[in-house]
Amino acid sequence: MQDYIKTDKGYAYEYPRAAVTTDSVIFGFDGQELLVLLIKRGGEPYKGCWAFPGGFLNMDETVEECAFRELKEETGLEPDQMEQFGVFSAVDRDPRGRVLTVSFYALIKKEQVSGGDDAADARWFPINALPPLAFDHSDMLREALAALKRDIYHKPIGFMLLDEHFTMPQLQRLYEAILGEQFDRRNFQKKMLASGVVEEQGVERAMGHRPGKLFSFVPENYDQMKEHDSRAKEF
């Protein structure tokens, strides 16, 4: 499976090849706003700009493995699930040469962040107060958000941003932050319960907070939601 010739100048191929990287748009939630995890670039190009964690594909890994590895190296995070949402391949998107990026997004409980591991600064930013981003990462974020909004109806991803037990208002705030619109409390709760993906848990609540019923996510019922919700109805 060796397709190159090793020369003193490096790995040689018959035709030119683009470099492949992965980038990961990591969403978090602080109870109010949707957050995005960024890394400050230490070197050129775009030195000092903020960018999504990511890096070059190794020859012994898939793009999924690459995204996971790079994220872990740069932030310490190991998300349960990463969703691929697009390939960015404009010929001039990276001044260093022809670089093609496969992009992923993931949702992470904010608490999990080991604040800036070995790598440079890693920080959460509210999605509505982002610094200038490197490369075409602004486009990337836009597409990641679009993918997230699309997927939240079909995949049980939203719950990854919350603790095991959560209150309805918390869940609702999360949905409102992601979808960017407001919902009616009563209707929201009705639909969530009707879909069966959340179930009532104990009625207790730790001190220091307002009270509130606790709910938990029921993965077993997610398949139904999938069908229920993807209009398998009748056309």
Next chain:
Amino acid sequence: MQDYIKTDKGYAYEYPRAAVTTDSVIFGFDGQELLVLLIKRGGEPYKGCWAFPGGFLNMDETVEECAFRELKEETGLEPDQMEQFGVFSAVDRDPRGRVLTVSFYALIKKEQVSGGDDAADARWFPINALPPLAFDHSDMLREALAALKRDIYHKPIGFMLLDEHFTMPQLQRLYEAILGEQFDRRNFQKKMLASGVVEEQGVERAMGHRPGKLFSFVPENYDQMKEHDSRAKEF
């Protein structure tokens, strides 16, 4: 923007690089069944097997441009729109070396096919009677179909498989072929008209067919469908 060193052995890079290709899953419709366009491989590997049209990325084109160019070269087709649906990057998916494929799908009116241009045999196959496929193209097809089923609710792609004017039963057969289920004629028509994306056209019909009202696609109303249908309702 030159990131390689040209040697007598070819284009040399500091680190090994995967080759990047695009493949296109082309769907057609014969009025009854969903069809897939395949190309018979003339060379190794998988000689004699059938595969999706596609090929290697050039350095001066995006993956979208590459998919379009390769499709045109191999089949003469120039679809209006191609949808990217995934990247395939298993390390051993191509015996020739490390090859990463960005996959697209497109819908094409069957009539448009210029039956096997310069390239090898290109043939339509009913989706339920496919020959053995090369590489990981069976997985690819599965994902393409899943993407198509997902997208047909949100994007006006289904109409690309029909003539400008079509009858409701034709449209319904198309949806049934794609989604793999049967619908009630009256309800199907009601929903289609209610969504506003189809409008009644003349009542005439060419001879040699059964009669039937003709409809046409109304792209202007598609945005509404998008919102209407992506549950922008209330949660």
Next chain:
DNA sequence: ACAAAAGTGTTGTAACTACACCCATGT
């Protein structure tokens, strides 16, 4: 005591599903 957040139920409306008969064409 007051402000802020959380809990709860009902009702009108719109959308969906299920269903049966007639008509036109082609054989």
Next chain:
DNA sequence: ACATGGGTGTAGTTACAACACTTTTGT
């Protein structure tokens, strides 16, 4: 004449959106 496919409407049911007051907690 018969079989096939196409056209059309209604009624029962369910899902949805809109809406206001009470209770608890924290200040």
